[in-house]
Amino acid sequence: xxxxxxxxxxxxxxxxxxxxxxxxxPTEAIRVHDGKAQILSERCIDCGECIRxxxxxxxxxxxxxxxxxxxxxxxxxxxxxxxFGQFNNLDNIDFVLNGLKAIGFDRVFEVSRAAELVSEAxxxxxxxxxxxxxxxxxxxxxIVRLIKIRFPELCENVMPLLAPIEVAARIxxxxxxxxxxxxxxxxxxxxxxxxxxxxxxVHSPTYVKKSACDGAIxxxxxxxELSQAMDHLEEIEPIAQSGLMGIGWANSGGESAAMLGDxxxxxxxxxxxxxxxxxxxxxxxxxxxxxxxxxxxxGCVGGAxxxxxxxxxxxxxxxxxxxxxxxxxxLEDNSLDLMKxxxxxxxDADIFRLDEDIFKAMSMMxxxxxxxxxxxxxxxxxxxxxxCRAMAEDIVxxxxxxxxxxxxxxxxxxxxxxxxxGIK
Amino acid sequence: MSNALHLHYExxxxxxxxxxxxxxxVKKRLKSxxxxxxxxxxxxxxxxxxxxxxxxxxxGGFCDVDIYPDxxxxxxxxxxxxxxxxxxxMTEGFSTAPDNVRSLGFGAGMGLPNIKKYSDxxxxxxxxxxxxxxxxxxxxxQN
Numbered sequence: 001x002x003x004x005x006x007x008x009x010x011x012x013x014x015x016x017x018x019x020x021x022x023x024x025x026p027t028e029a030i031r032v033h034d035g036k037a038q039i040l041s042e043r044c045i046d047c048g049e050c051i052r053x054x055x056x057x058x059x060x061x062x063x064x065x066x067x068x069x070x071x072x073x074x075x076x077x078x079x080x081x082x083x084f085g086q087f088n089n090l091d092n093i094d095f096v097l098n099g100l101k102a103i104g105f106d107r108v109f110e111v112s113r114a115a116e117l118v119s120e121a122x123x124x125x126x127x128x129x130x131x132x133x134x135x136x137x138x139x140x141x142x143i144v145r146l147i148k149i150r151f152p153e154l155c156e157n158v159m160p161l162l163a164p165i166e167v168a169a170r171i172x173x174x175x176x177x178x179x180x181x182x183x184x185x186x187x188x189x190x191x192x193x194x195x196x197x198x199x200x201x202v203h204s205p206t207y208v209k210k211s212a213c214d215g216a217i218x219x220x221x222x223x224x225e226l227s228q229a230m231d232h233l234e235e236i237e238p239i240a241q242s243g244l245m246g247i248g249w250a251n252s253g254g255e256s257a258a259m260l261g262d263x264x265x266x267x268x269x270x271x272x273x274x275x276x277x278x279x280x281x282x283x284x285x286x287x288x289x290x291x292x293x294x295x296x297x298x299g300c301v302g303g304a305x306x307x308x309x310x311x312x313x314x315x316x317x318x319x320x321x322x323x324x325x326x327x328x329x330x331l332e333d334n335s336l337d338l339m340k341x342x343x344x345x346x347x348d349a350d351i352f353r354l355d356e357d358i359f360k361a362m363s364m365m366x367x368x369x370x371x372x373x374x375x376x377x378x379x380x381x382x383x384x385x386x387x388c389r390a391m392a393e394d395i396v397x398x399x400x401x402x403x404x405x406x407x408x409x410x411x412x413x414x415x416x417x418x419x420x421x422g423i424k
Numbered sequence: 425m426s427n428a429l430h431l432h433y434e435x436x437x438x439x440x441x442x443x444x445x446x447x448x449x450v451k452k453r454l455k456s457x458x459x460x461x462x463x464x465x466x467x468x469x470x471x472x473x474x475x476x477x478x479x480x481x482x483x484g485g486f487c488d489v490d491i492y493p494d495x496x497x498x499x500x501x502x503x504x505x506x507x508x509x510x511x512x513x514m515t516e517g518f519s520t521a522p523d524n525v526r527s528l529g530f531g532a533g534m535g536l537p538n539i540k541k542y543s544d545x546x547x548x549x550x551x552x553x554x555x556x557x558x559x560x561x562x563x564x565x566q567n
Contacts, residue, residue, distance in 0.1 A: 152461035278448070282468045353458030358493045361457045362429045369431070393456070 004041045007061045007199035007216075008048060012036050014058035019381035021050035021059055026270045027146065031394070032384040042351050045145040046197040047270050047295045048304030061196035061305055064215030066222060069104055072188025072214070074180050077105040078168045079192040081112040081242070081250035082300040083219055084320055085313030087227060093247070093320065097239040099230035100192070103222065107176055108239055111191070112246030114168035116329040119245060119258035121161055121336045126259070126289055132156045134265075134280065134288045137255055139163045142197035142295035143273060144206055144345065152347040153281050157291075160341045162208065164249065165191050165198060167339055169212035191216040194303030195296060207341040218305035243328045244321035251314045252299030256292040258327075263289040269297040354396065368392040376407045428490040428497075429457075435475055435500075437484025440525070446487050447471035454491065460564040467496050467562050470542040473535045474500045474558055480525050481505065482556065495544075498560040506552040514540065 017035035029043035030050060037050075037058070050059040069075040077100045084093045097108045118139070125131055136157045138144055147154050162170075169189045176187045193199055193216040202213040248254030252268035265288045267276045273293045279285050296302035298310035306313065354361040368389075375388040383404040385391035394400035403409045431453065433446035451468040471487070478485045482504020490497040507513050513520075514536050521531025540546050545561035 150455070153465050278451075281465060282447075282451075282472060283465075284472075347461070349458055352456060354456050356458065358457060358459070362491065362493070365453060365457060366429055 004044070005200060005204035006039065006041060006044050006046055007063060007196035007203075008039065008044060008046050008051060009060055009062055010037055010039060011058045011060055014056045016056055016058075018055070019386075020053045020055060022381045022384075022386045023379070024049045024053045025386065026274060027149065028386050028390050030386065031399075032381070043149065045142045045149070045295075046195075046200040047142040047146075048196045049270060051196065051304040061199060061218060063193065063196075063199045063218040063221060063305070064190060066104060066217065066225070068215055069188050069190055073186040074107070074176055074182055074188070075105045076107045076109060076172050076176050076187060076189045077192055078109050078111050078165065078172055078189060078213070080165070080194050080198075080219075080300055081110070081115065081247045081317070082194040082303060082306060082313065083192055084247065085250055085301050085316045086219060086223065086306060086308045087230070087316075090316065090320065092236070093240045093242070094236050094238055095230050095233065096226070098233050098236050099226050101237075101239075102229035102233060103225050105190075107172065109168055109172035109175070110240065110242045110246070111164050111168040112242035112249060113329045114171060114246075115164040115249040115255070116243060116246040116258070116327045117167055117331055117335065118161055118164050118339065119255065119327075120329075120331050121339050122159060122290070123259060124331070124336060125159065125161070126261075131159070134285070134291045135159045136280075137290070137292045138207070138341075139249070139255060139292075140197065140294050141201035141206065142195070142270070143293045145197070146270075146274070146295075147277065148206070148345060149348050149351040151277050151281055152349070154277060155345045155347050157280070158345050160207075160345075162339050162341065163201070164246075165201070166205070166208060166212060170338070173212050188214045190214060192219065192222065193217065194219050194300045194306045196304060197295065207343045207345065209342055219303070220305050220307050223307045241328050242324070243326050244324040245327040246329065247317060247321050247324065250300050250317045252294045252297075252302075253292065254299065256290060259290050261289065263287060264292065265290075266292040266294075268294040268299050268302070270295045354393070364396040367396050371395055371402070374408075375405060380406075382406045428492050431489040431491070432486065433489070434486050435478050435484045435502075437479055437482065440476065440479040440530075443475040443479045444472050445475075447475055450489050450496075454496070457491070459491075463496065463562055463564045466542040467498070470539045470560055470562065471498055471500070473539045473542075474498075474560070476530060477535050478502045478504070480521055480530065485555070493564075495561055495563045498558075498562075500558040500560070501555065503555040506554060506556055507548065507550045508552060510548050510550060 015036045017032050022030050027043045029040045100108050138159045191213045199216040202211045202216045205211045245258045253266040256264040256266040267273050301313035302310035354364045371392040379387040383391050454464045482502035485502030488499045516537045517533040519531045519533035525531045543560040544563045547559040550556040
């Protein structure tokens, strides 16, 4: 496997080399060369912004298909709570869970159940008061990756607990083994995902050695089949065991609300999140114990692989929660220990620094500052880099040349013309 | 190259929501250099506080930043009213910020004390009616 697995990929045939994705990428991970976008793999956090903005649908998310589940004897679906916001007139989430069984899964375990466990564990950790505050949620994998490559001082603040998906996958797998007697390799656990970042997290996990999920299937991929199956259900088996606390995780602010305190902050939308992270790093945010950050606007309901408008989905989730009990899932002895990270979150210093050698990095930056003075500063993207500054960086890194800038090129051609027309 | 990387920023006095632009730019550059993260944090915090001070009290000014491999030297210069009693200004909680600034959560009288706390060396040159120069040094801690 390549060093970095990414769910977000490019269909070069559809890409026309425009600059929509270029300017929206929060980590400046895209360049356009020879009329096609390229993703700088080490910088991509799979947030899915480029998928959202590409007018030609050239940016895609690779995810599993329903066909893939067939290779397992026992198939388990673990749906994200945001899935329940995708359907009109839904008053009982059991319709969705039974629908999943109708399209090929043998068992279903809601990720919202695990979310309730993670919430309880987080409350315990805050009470223990041993972690560096404010504690930053580890639930959104795009944010964890962003912190890992851009915010060295905040790596320690990320809560060292598994995300609800991983907790759900572990419990669901264990239950499936116990009840079927099948070996683990015969059991396929598939996450039903609203976003690309979680597909990446399943295949190339940050804080566990190997995910308990075998794959992730996009909402958008199973939506037609699932909604049709839901229309034709004959009887509804009661499966759901989530409270309103777990379901609330679908929306931004839901995880924070489950902290049952008031010293929290919830931000969503990648640009807003970056501003909050900058301020956290500069210690401008005080009196906050817990920080919930979601890369997508509105939270997981805003994921790039969902089908419904995030705010419509958000309203539906609120409505569904009305009649639910608060929380139906509680920690048992030792379960908190089983939810802890296997790997520490270490800052990845190589991604953005110019060079390992500070002297060399400084001379590169000096050159960059000189180059920038001479660029138009309009960040047009025509050179293939998102900003003039990024282009200057590419030049000193040897990835671009000054005449990639159309303004510089025009000037150069003008000079040549002037020179030639002077010869008589 | 000389042994320092020199950066220069004008700090606008018109709008203090813009304070932080210079410290933000310096932070970004230090990160690209792969600078020690604790030093980056202290530079960003101390410089931001000083920028805010320049905007609130002195209608802006400029800052010069010299980055060395083992330290960052910063000069923040303004043509403001000057500080009549530096010792008093260094007292935690002492503030001469106007009410409109305080109502926005600034002016708690922690600016200079915080700058001192986060920097390794701090020197103030101030003349009433002429302006203030604030010199800061932040060292990279040796392991």
